[in-house]
Amino acid sequence: MSIETRGIVKRFGNFVALDNVDLTVESGRLTALLGPSGGGKSTLLRIIGGLETADEGSVRIAGVESTSIPAQKRNVGFVFQHYAAFKHLSVYRNVAFGLEIRKRPKAEIKARVDELLELVHLEQFADRLPAQLSGGQRQRMALARALAVEPSVLLLDEPFGALDAKVRRELRDWLRRLHDDVHVTTVFVTHDQEEALEVSDEIVVINHGKIEQVGTPSDLYDKPANDFVMEFLGPVTTLGGRLVRPHDLEIFPHHVDNGIEAEVLRLQRIGFEVRVELRAGADEPWAQLTRGQAEALELAAGSRVWVRPLD
Amino acid sequence: MASTAVGSRRSRYGLRAVGLVYVGAIVLIPLYVITYRTVADGWSTFWAAISSDEAVTAFRLTGEVAVAAVVINTVFGVGVALLLSRYSFRGRRVLSALADLPISVSPIVVGLALVLVYGPATGWFGKHLSFQIIYALPGMVLATAFVSLPLMLRELVPVLEEAGDDMEQAARVLGASARQRFVRITLPTIRPALMYGLVLTFARSIGEFGAIRVVSGNIQGSGQTQTTTLLIEDKYQNFEPGTYQLAMVLVLATILAIVLTSFRRSKEDVS
Numbered sequence: 001m002s003i004e005t006r007g008i009v010k011r012f013g014n015f016v017a018l019d020n021v022d023l024t025v026e027s028g029r030l031t032a033l034l035g036p037s038g039g040g041k042s043t044l045l046r047i048i049g050g051l052e053t054a055d056e057g058s059v060r061i062a063g064v065e066s067t068s069i070p071a072q073k074r075n076v077g078f079v080f081q082h083y084a085a086f087k088h089l090s091v092y093r094n095v096a097f098g099l100e101i102r103k104r105p106k107a108e109i110k111a112r113v114d115e116l117l118e119l120v121h122l123e124q125f126a127d128r129l130p131a132q133l134s135g136g137q138r139q140r141m142a143l144a145r146a147l148a149v150e151p152s153v154l155l156l157d158e159p160f161g162a163l164d165a166k167v168r169r170e171l172r173d174w175l176r177r178l179h180d181d182v183h184v185t186t187v188f189v190t191h192d193q194e195e196a197l198e199v200s201d202e203i204v205v206i207n208h209g210k211i212e213q214v215g216t217p218s219d220l221y222d223k224p225a226n227d228f229v230m231e232f233l234g235p236v237t238t239l240g241g242r243l244v245r246p247h248d249l250e251i252f253p254h255h256v257d258n259g260i261e262a263e264v265l266r267l268q269r270i271g272f273e274v275r276v277e278l279r280a281g282a283d284e285p286w287a288q289l290t291r292g293q294a295e296a297l298e299l300a301a302g303s304r305v306w307v308r309p310l311d
Numbered sequence: 312m313a314s315t316a317v318g319s320r321r322s323r324y325g326l327r328a329v330g331l332v333y334v335g336a337i338v339l340i341p342l343y344v345i346t347y348r349t350v351a352d353g354w355s356t357f358w359a360a361i362s363s364d365e366a367v368t369a370f371r372l373t374g375e376v377a378v379a380a381v382v383i384n385t386v387f388g389v390g391v392a393l394l395l396s397r398y399s400f401r402g403r404r405v406l407s408a409l410a411d412l413p414i415s416v417s418p419i420v421v422g423l424a425l426v427l428v429y430g431p432a433t434g435w436f437g438k439h440l441s442f443q444i445i446y447a448l449p450g451m452v453l454a455t456a457f458v459s460l461p462l463m464l465r466e467l468v469p470v471l472e473e474a475g476d477d478m479e480q481a482a483r484v485l486g487a488s489a490r491q492r493f494v495r496i497t498l499p500t501i502r503p504a505l506m507y508g509l510v511l512t513f514a515r516s517i518g519e520f521g522a523i524r525v526v527s528g529n530i531q532g533s534g535q536t537q538t539t540t541l542l543i544e545d546k547y548q549n550f551e552p553g554t555y556q557l558a559m560v561l562v563l564a565t566i567l568a569i570v571l572t573s574f575r576r577s578k579e580d581v582s
Binding site for chain 2: 071085097
């Protein structure tokens with residue numbers, strides 16, 4: 001089920017949160033809306049879900065004009081950053097909520113909820129209250145709850161933002177695998193470029209209420225449309241007045257064509273990688289080498305080297 | 312280290328003693344005296360005091376006024392609490408401040424203001440009405456509801472603000488209509504606070520004296536508007552028997568209400 005937005009404009013007072021946004025999300029994809037905080041990505045997601053109304057523009061979900069359909073009738077799944085668990089209901093009743101609202105037969109609800117609880121590995125917690133679950137478990141419950149009604153699209157607003165780093169990584173992998181199984185069109189908002197690069201089929205970079213670039217993770221990483229996208233996705237450093245990736249810098253102990261002479265300021269080992277901090281004229285670039293490369297070059301603070309961006 | 316430990320223990324006992332003396336002086340001892348006087352006068356005096364016509368009518372009036380005030384404040388209290396906690400609009404802060412007004416304004420002033428507005432002959436609104444508000448049941452309900460409104464709001468607003476509207480939004484996306492969201496999400500969220508608000512409102516209502524004295528006219532005999540508190544005051548002023556016995560009934564009603572909610576509360580904590 002595809003999503004299309006055309007000419008979406010949203011203002012909060014004088015602040016323009018979204019400025020004429022056209023977005024197409026193809027059916028069955030896992031798409032990340034990536035950008036800095038306050039860039040408008042959450043607002044766009046909430047407009048797609050019907051929780052916010054756009055000042056101008058239209059939303060189509062699964063080919064149906066949805067702009068004026070209220071949230072409760074859009075049949076979308078929505079997962080919130082802070083879980084929005086129904087605190088007074090058991091895990092089972094939380095997941096069953098949408099089906100109970102739709103007045104499905106009891107037996108059907110039970111079968112569906114059991115299936116989903118198994119999918120999110122919470123089957124033994126069915127009778128617990130949300131307060132008795134960890135953050136990661138609560139978010140899995142929220143996901144099961146959103147999926148229970150068989151939504152045409154699944155929208156996740158910074159779904160892992162409130163979790164600690166380890167759980168976040170686990171849930172991220174798990175969401176990827178889940179999506180490969182369930183195949184529902186999914187859009188998730190994140191400000192974490194690593195999360196977007198790792199999980200999604202497609203990334204939409206949003207900044208200042210505008211879409212900067214849309215593409216696959218490797219497209220965006222290798223062929224960024226502008227400096228903002230390049231800086232936002234992956235590490236960058238400056239050499240000879242232009243932006244380069246630190247792992248795309250070659251270092252030579254002798255003069256090379258197009259090489260820029262530099263002095264090693266400092267070496268820093270982080271696990272398997274070595275960060276070489278350099279001074280080349282007015283720039284202070286840094287290069288990312290493997291341990292082997294750094295040792296072969298016999299680098300030390302004060303060494304004279306020549307640096308060249310890889311093409 | 313040791314001296315700080317002793318010092319803190321000393322101050323802890325000190326605080327405990329101050330607390331006990333204070334609560335004892337203003338709550339326990341007066342309560343004890345009322346209970347003692349009620350019991351000391353004997354069972355038959357108690358029965359006679361609370362079963363006289365004027366007492367029974369006073370109880371019924373107090374009950375009617377209190378129940379009406381509780382119902383009104385539940386409906387409007389929930390409505391205004393939702394308005395204050397869920398919506399931002401021009402005048403929200405003014406409304407919030409006004410809602411607290413009855414706590415700081417003397418009930419006598421409330422009563423007089425109501426008479427000026429709704430009074431039968433001279434009230435600027437009341438003189439156009441064909442039925443009576445002041446010196447009758449509607450005025451007493453109005454005064455009581457006004458005086459006890461903040462109790463409900465002060466219970467509900469913090470709970471609603473703390474809970475946020477995430478749950479309601481989630482329910483909305485899952486297909487719940489406004490009514491379904493209120494019944495299935497909002498109401499269960501505020502239920503403990505609502506119960507406590509009900510009890511506080513009820514307790515405040517049956518004990519209301521000042522405002523109700525002004526608007527009721529304190530009429531005895533036929534067309535009685537004398538509630539239990541007013542009757543107690545009358546008996547006390549006239550050195551008639553029955554003062555303590557009637558007061559005891561109010562005390563018992565309040566204690567019963569508070570015990571019932573704390574029982575409900577602890578049951579909800581367990582589940």
